[in-house]
Amino acid sequence: MDFRKIDNLSVDCVVLRLEENTLKVLLRKRALNLYDENSPVIDDWVLPGHYVLKSNNLGETANRVFKELTGEDHLNKNQFRTYGNAARIKSDKDLLWVRSRGAKVRTITVAYYLIVASNKDLLDMDDSLKWFKLKSLPQLGFDHHQIINDAYEDIKGKIITDPLIFDFMPIKFTLNELQMAFESILDVELDNRNFRKKVSSKSYIVPLEEKQKGVSKKPSRLYMFSKDVYNQVVETDYIINK
The missing domain is CATH 1.10.10.10 (Winged helix-like DNA-binding domain superfamily/Winged helix DNA-binding domain)
Structure with a gap:
């Protein structure tokens, strides 16, 4: 397997669940402090994701993210949109974060969502991972607020005709x-x-x-x-x- 990453192609994953009849999304803490007065301090939240490896396709990359969170291989994931706007990575914090990871400023992201049943626990829920109410999100990096909103709109558009609701149950x-x-x-x-x-x-x-x-x-x-x-x-x- 070729473990080299494609440094301008990533997969971001919107993981959703219902908790006490409130829709929540799973976010990962993003933190970086270079202790340089000319560099911004990064202390916010992003969606779980990975850059695509040269030996992986998009679906395999999403599976890798979901397996790290759930421990399961075969999940009912949904690919819903691709984000490739040239200006999507433009804030000082986002630019610093991307460069610190040795990636390209112009990055194309393919987004998936996964619905987790209300009674299912995720693996290794440490301080870097936290559930947030969809209607009360913290400060987010990149365009992840838009990605979360798009995932929610996609679910609302399908949930009446498709059996997505049962993934929440x-x-x-x-x-x-x-x-x-x-x-x-x-x-x-x-x-x-x-x-x-x-x-x-x-x-x-x-x-x-x-x-x-x-x-x-x-x-x-x-x-x-x-x-x-x-x-x-x-x-x-x-x-x-x-």
Whole structure:
């Protein structure tokens, strides 16, 4: 394997999850202090990513990032956009960071997003990694704010017709949890009765002979998403109506 990097081609990864019905994104701390009064101090956040190795393609590079975070090889990643504007790296901090890494100022970035289930823990969540609310992001490097917004818009555009919502869910979930997930991501309020009627008609949302455990109120029935059934009966109508 050729471990040399292509120094003007990178992959950035938007990792998203729902936590207490709030959409969050995973960011990595970016810090650099050259103790030079002519050089800016870098202390902000960026998306997890890597430069592409000469022996890797784009998908393999994204897999490398996601495996470092999740420990899994085969994930349902989504490539959604490429960023190659000549002026995308222009601030003093960004220029210093790129040069400190021996990379090119003109860099093309291919962006992927990965949805992590609400009950899944990531590997090695040290101080350099942190979940932030999508609506309350810290100071970000490069054009990563735009990349995050574009990932979110892509998800909102697909989540009604594609089964992306189930990537946010634990394997077993209640209809109420599913509805709250839709409402949180789309920032809408859905009619409970209509939602349940619509969802109950979908053969790939499978009712189980199980109910919630450890809840103080009356436990609700649990359901699972069947990808096999979905692939057999994939439809053109929406899972929900906005």
